[in-house]
Amino acid sequence: MKKNIAGILTVLIVIALLLTGFTTKNNVDLSHYILDDVDMQYHVPNKEESLDFTEVKPKYYLFLGKSYVGFKEALGFKESRGDYSTINQFGYLGKYQFASATLQMIGIYNPDLFLNDSRLQEEAFSAYTARNKWILRKDIKRFSGTYINGIKVTESGILAAAHLAGAGNVKKYLRSGGTIGFNDAFGTSIGYYLKKFSGYDTSFILPNKKAKVL
Incomplete structure (x- = not known):
């Protein structure tokens, strides 16, 4: 019995010591925390002031260069x-x-499906470009690196012009030395596309006479 009482008293003493260790005094000396000659002033904006801040979002630019994706x-x-x-x-x-x-020539008969499918549009572009590259393969070999009306002819320029005017009209333009031209409904010419889209790497596209998407 005496041992139990002694054990209880020991526990009570330990608890009392712990409690006194966590008590705080009313007057605490914080002088040793003072930073001499330093003004520490902070201002937290209220709700109205926060509305005056404009969020600045970083701008990101994807550089594609003269790649096929570019x-x-x-x-x-x-x-x-x-x-x-x-x-x-x-x-x-x-x-x-x-x-x-x-x-329709490349296998797409549903315009609504086409407009709502970005992947299908990219595949259509690749297929149509492959067809044009096959049609113009001899002209690409013959005229690349030459100048027509002061514009350097390149494979990518020829393929872009074919997208604008059709491969047949581009053939006529090249083989006539630029005398047989073409302008679309907005007045854009083959020569303009030859220049604007010159020098891209279109080797990714292989000539394919029967290229289709679907």
């Missing part, structure tokens, strides 16, 4: 500012402004 994006931006869902006043569709007849 070629596609540059041409898509020129055609529609990169808008997959657009239809212009002449009925041309999507980012690359395809005619319905051209889409």
Whole structure:
């Protein structure tokens, strides 16, 4: 019994010591925390002041250079500012402004499906470019590196011009030395596309006479 009482007293003493260790005095000397000659002033804006702050978002620019992706994006931006869902006043569709007849040629018969499927539009561009590259393969070999009307002819320029005017019109332009021209409904010429889209790497696209998407 005495042992139990002694044990209880020991526990009570330990608890009392612990409690006294966590007590605080009313007057605490904080002088040793003072930083001499330093003004520590802080201002936390209220709700109204916070509204005056404009969030600055970083700008990111993806540099595609003269790659094939850069070629596609540059041409898509020129055609529609990169808008997959657009239809212009002449009925041309999507980012690359395809005619319905051209889409049917590469296996696409549903314009609504085409407009709502960005991946399908990219595949359509690649297929159509492959067809044009096959049609113009001899002209690409013959005229690349030459100058017509002061413009250096390159493979990518030829393929871009074919997207604008059709491969047949580009053939006529090249083989006539630029005397047989073509302008679309907005007045854009083959020569303009030859220059604007010159020097991109389009080796990724292989010539394919029967290229289709679906």
